[in-house]
Amino acid sequence: MFRPFLVLLLGLVSFSTLPAAEKPNIIVIIADDLGYGDLSCYGATELTTPNIDKIAAEGLRFTSGYCSASTCTPTRFSLLTGTYAFRQKGTGIAPPNGPAIIKPGTETIASLLKKVGYATAAIGKWHLGLGDPKPDWNGELKPGPLEIGFDHCHLLPTTNDRVPQVYVHDHRVLNLDPKDPLWVGDTAPDENHPTGLKNRDTLKLDWSHGHNQTIHNGISRIGFYTGGVAARFRDEDLGDEWVKRSNSWIEAHKDGPFFLYLASHDIHVPRMPHERFQGKTKLGLRGDSIVEFDATVGEIRKTLERLKIAENTLIVICSDNGPVLDDGYKDGAVEKLGDHQPAGPFSGGKYSVLEGGTRTPFIVSWPGRVKPGVSDEVACTVDLAASFAALTGAALPENGCLDSLNVLPALLGEAGAKGRDHLLQQDNNGVNLGLRVGEWKLVKQKNQVKTQATVSRKKAAEAGGKGPFRLYRLTDDPAETKDLAAQEAGKLEEMKAKMEEILTK
């Protein structure tokens, strides 16, 4: 046999058993700080999100959909790796100069799907660190997404309230002029460096706590930077950038299969949506950012339709943690809240292990396959790895994806299909924990999390128990106000044992 043919044949054999044509494209669209009650398809009445609502109506909307942590970095870590973040040290909120948290060699959704023939891209907020031991902003930014299974990336490196405001395109800062190097640090480069603290009167968006260091685009941030002026973006243009980059990447890979991880920065602070969205809601910039996120989703969907690949594209819409109102800027989120309930019926929000911290919008759509409806099955972003592996015939690693469960039949809405039978929820560093098993919820509360009463509108919530372990029955008490730990001692012990088993697995 001719050598080229042999090589081709071997290539096909090592491929998955499913022919590429049968593998759907997969798009995970993850919002930032979007709460359970922030979309009209989840009951919001003070704004409308027509594009997401349409996708939810055509797909499956989960009422027990979760992210695994109540802050960004640990949720994203576990989404991509299929392993709970508390199992690895240093997976809390990443600082501007933080190193790559997911080490090369770690199996991720991207690496799994790449092995079975998918083109893979990460577009949007990264916030999982770059480089080792720190990012080389003027050189090659690696390791990063390209070292853990993504073919391409176009990123906001951390979050936009942290410096620097530049795009990372594959291994480099985009449009960086070598004559104007980018410097990023934790202390002011000189005493004349303008900051939000000293030059507060020049700001277009004032800070309320933290966020008072280097100023860019009239907004002061966490951290300091100088240089890289030609590379800097405007906050207002981020949403459009993600749409533009995603659409052109999708178009280039329309013959599929492809996996796109699209991580919008909406609705994280600083909330500064494009001018055309500002003032669109009565909720202020927070509401306007939700509408911008909805428009982003709509644009992606439009592209899939134009390319005639919508039928064969599975979309997951989710969030990285629950809602927060004042997260460091005076953007009117508190004052303009009105009757809006960002966490829906739940207590707590971002930073909390009460349901509002991790129970978030979770929608699965695949027009050719998913039967429209609403599902009460438990599904979590940590399950996407095992579920996508099952879908595409990718082999899960022996020593990876430790907490990812294959809930594919539940995600596709198959009759009688079950979701997770248990779910661990963590805060930023896994100090406080939650465990949901069926209707029961155990909360291990080491320290008190100050939750803004206005987020959850359940002032009683944080007082719904004083001990280190609290027990709630979510069916009667979704807001976790009545601690049953003393009353249900047997159940409490059973839940504590289950939590211990997961922690020490």
Ligand code: NG6
């Ligand atoms: C906190 C920031 C908050 C936000 C959060 C990360 C202060 C006072 N607070 O430390 O504004 O940036 O980190 O959010 O600085 S996350 O969604 O990316 O996890």
Ligand code: CA
């Ligand atoms: Ca977040």
